[in-house]
Amino acid sequence: MAADYDELRSDVKESQEQSLQALQTAGAPTAKSVVLELDETDGLDAGGPGGEIVAEELIVQVIPQGNDEFVCNSCFLVRHRSQIAREKDGLSYCVECEG
Numbered sequence: 001m002a003a004d005y006d007e008l009r010s011d012v013k014e015s016q017e018q019s020l021q022a023l024q025t026a027g028a029p030t031a032k033s034v035v036l037e038l039d040e041t042d043g044l045d046a047g048g049p050g051g052e053i054v055a056e057e058l059i060v061q062v063i064p065q066g067n068d069e070f071v072c073n074s075c076f077l078v079r080h081r082s083q084i085a086r087e088k089d090g091l092s093y094c095v096e097c098e099g
Contacts, residue, residue, distance in 0.1 A: 072097055
């Protein structure tokens with residue numbers, strides 16, 4: 001008699017059925033309930049973009065550009081003079097942008 005080796009063994013099949021039944025009776029959330037829950041929480045964030053509104057004033061100290069610094073005309077970052085790769089028409093470009 002030929003044996004079908006692709007068929008599940010009876011003990012494995014029973015354990016799979018038992019675990020499926022356990023999951024169904026455990027009250028696991030369904031896909032619909034998860035979507036509904038997410039939609040409800042999204043409604044709470046509808047106050048506007050950017051999250052909660054805070055009535056605090058932001059104070060930032062601005063430090064002027066130093067004598068040994070320049071602003072790259074490509075990436076617009078303040079860099080040390082040692083990082084100048086090229087100067088053309090009074091505009092400076094850093095080593096990273098000129099790569």
